[in-house]
Amino acid sequence: MNEPVRVMLLLSSLHGGGAERVAVHLVNRCDPDLIDVRMGLLRKAGPFLVDADATRIDASPVGQDWLAFEGHNSGFYRPRKLLAGAVLAPANIASMIRAHRPHVVMSFLKGMSVLTYFVLKGMGEGRPRWIVREGNNTDAVIDDELASPTGRALIKGLTRRCYRAADCFLANSHEMADGLRNVLDLDPRRIRVVHNPIDLAQIRKSAGEALTWPSDRRFIVTAGRLEHQKGHDILLRAFAASEAARGLHLVILGRGTLESQLKRQAAQLGIADRTHFPGFVANPWAWISKAEMFVLSSRWEGFPTVVAEALACGTPALVTACDFGPREVVKHGESGWVAPPEDADALMAGIDRFLEDGALRSKLAFNGKARAALFDIDSMVEAYTEVFHEQATAASERELAALA
Numbered sequence: 001m002n003e004p005v006r007v008m009l010l011l012s013s014l015h016g017g018g019a020e021r022v023a024v025h026l027v028n029r030c031d032p033d034l035i036d037v038r039m040g041l042l043r044k045a046g047p048f049l050v051d052a053d054a055t056r057i058d059a060s061p062v063g064q065d066w067l068a069f070e071g072h073n074s075g076f077y078r079p080r081k082l083l084a085g086a087v088l089a090p091a092n093i094a095s096m097i098r099a100h101r102p103h104v105v106m107s108f109l110k111g112m113s114v115l116t117y118f119v120l121k122g123m124g125e126g127r128p129r130w131i132v133r134e135g136n137n138t139d140a141v142i143d144d145e146l147a148s149p150t151g152r153a154l155i156k157g158l159t160r161r162c163y164r165a166a167d168c169f170l171a172n173s174h175e176m177a178d179g180l181r182n183v184l185d186l187d188p189r190r191i192r193v194v195h196n197p198i199d200l201a202q203i204r205k206s207a208g209e210a211l212t213w214p215s216d217r218r219f220i221v222t223a224g225r226l227e228h229q230k231g232h233d234i235l236l237r238a239f240a241a242s243e244a245a246r247g248l249h250l251v252i253l254g255r256g257t258l259e260s261q262l263k264r265q266a267a268q269l270g271i272a273d274r275t276h277f278p279g280f281v282a283n284p285w286a287w288i289s290k291a292e293m294f295v296l297s298s299r300w301e302g303f304p305t306v307v308a309e310a311l312a313c314g315t316p317a318l319v320t321a322c323d324f325g326p327r328e329v330v331k332h333g334e335s336g337w338v339a340p341p342e343d344a345d346a347l348m349a350g351i352d353r354f355l356e357d358g359a360l361r362s363k364l365a366f367n368g369k370a371r372a373a374l375f376d377i378d379s380m381v382e383a384y385t386e387v388f389h390e391q392a393t394a395a396s397e398r399e400l401a402a403l404a
Contacts, residue, residue: 004036005392008102008128010093010112011039014046016254016280017225018172018196018305019108019135024052025197029381035388040096042089042112047280058099060092093119097128103392106131106170110138110159117162129391132166135196137176137323139183140300144228160184168391172196172303175324192387195328196305197380200372203312207289219249219276220351221291221315223284223306224298226256226277231297231320231342233258233265238297238347240269244355248292249274253284289313293354293361299341301325308375311335311368316361318350329375335367 009027014020023039028051030037037056044059093115097105105128107116113132120127138159146152163169163184170192171177177193180186213219220239224230232252239250252262252275259277266275281287284306288294294310296319303325310317311330319326322341330336337354339346354361 004032004034005104005388006036006100006102007038007104007106007388008097008100009037009039010096010105010107010116011041011109012112013041013043014048014052016047017135018303019133020046020048021305022133022135022172022196023108024048025199025377026381026384027052027056029377030385035385038100038102040093040100042092047282058096060089060096089115090119090122094122097123102128103395104129104131104388106133108133109135110141113166114158114162117165121165129167129395130165131168131170131387131391132163133170133172134163134176134180135172135302137300137302138180140229140323166190167394168192168387170194170387173325173328175328176302179324194380194383194387195375196303196308197377198305198308198312198372198375199377200312203285203309206283207285207313209283209286211286211290213290217249218247218292219251219290220245220293220295221251221253221287222295222297223253223288224296225254226252226258226262228258229299229301230254230256231299232262234299234342234344234347235295235297236262236265236269236271236275237344238351239275240271241344241348242351242355244352248355249276251276251278251287251291253278253281253287255279285309285313288315291315293318293351295347295351296320296326297347298322298326304329307336308372312372314365314369316354316364317368318347318354320347330368330371334364335371336364 009023011020011023027037027039039057041057041059105116107113116130120130142152142155146155164186168190169186171180172195174193177191181188181191222235226232239245263277266272288310294315294317296304296307298320300322301324307317307319307326307329317330317336319330319336319338320341321327321338327338330338332338337350339350
């Protein structure tokens with residue numbers, strides 16, 4: 001192609017998560033001579049807005065009022081949300097695509113990808129190439145969102161239909177690609193894998209910032225949305241039972257719908273005075289770098305970027321072997337420690353092992369810091385650039401074939 005590839009990234013908002021952070025990195029870091037990136041949002045909202053190039057963001061004119069959504073994903077299935085999403089969202093997505101005329105559209109996560117499917121279907125043969133970028137365990141997410149078996153089956157069927165229609169399915173871990181290829185019956189020739197990028201330079205710079213926290217107060221840290229997926233309830237039970245952690249505090253970074261419930265659980269376990277919920281923080285790396293260890297207690301994942309960030313901070317990481325992703329970030333016994341998912345006793349044993357074995361912590365911290373370099377933003381952005389060019393070239397070839 002003789003011009004930059006025009007790419008539009010479609011997201012519901014920039015409320016914090018791995019997908020949103022990836023989108024911001026791509027907007028800010030792709031070479032504009034090669035990739036002309038814009039972002040289309042249903043709502044111009046979220047803590048990552050301040051990090052993104054505002055001149056490259058389009059937003060739905062009605063999204064702030066009609067497409068507002070925060071909290072657990074199950075809220076999306078309420079009648080008003082479904083109606084607004086079905087009527088207003090596709091029209092606004094289509095308007096943003098027509099204004100930018102992208103060669104390639106990349107939708108993030110299930111809800112936006114389902115909407116994008118219907119928008120592009122209405123555009124016919126002249127539509128841009130479409131990448132579905134999935135960053136989570138889709139089956140587990142749907143099971144968590146809906147209690148009704150019938151509802152689950154319908155949404156899983158719709159998701160399967162939409163993802164199979166995409167020109168490219170981009171996963172952020174090889175485990176996810178393999179798992180969802182089977183679950184969704186995806187064409188393996190259309191699957192690509194690019195791990196989530198981390199900005200090593202920014203992380204290492206920000207990690208040195210001071211905290212308003214007593215320097216002699218040792219703590220364990222975790223970070224993630226306060227939702228069922230992240231397993232903070234399991235971590236609280238493990239922390240409360242740990243003998244080695246008796247003199248330590250637990251810091252849980254993030255916010256979500258389960259905050260009150262988790263605080264009540266901490267009080268019931270007798271650890272409320274040692275458990276802290278600072279909420280969403282702009283610089284989590286300052287906390288992570290000063291912790292004795294980082295713990296990921298998730299029930300499922302896609303690619304846990306925060307674990308790679310912990311490794312970059314030189315903080316040893318204890319993770320669960322959940323589907324998908326943590327085992328791709330750390331190698332058990334080499335650059336991190338892996339425990340079975342949904343097992344508070346195993347997580348407690350891992351905490352005790354870390355805290356009692358300083359040599360192990362030092363080894364894992366050293367090796368983990370080296371492993372974090374594999375996920376540096378430059379190599380990840382280069383990989384995304386290759387995928388965008390691949391898809392844009394395929395679109396050009398399709399147009400030439402139509403003219404022949």
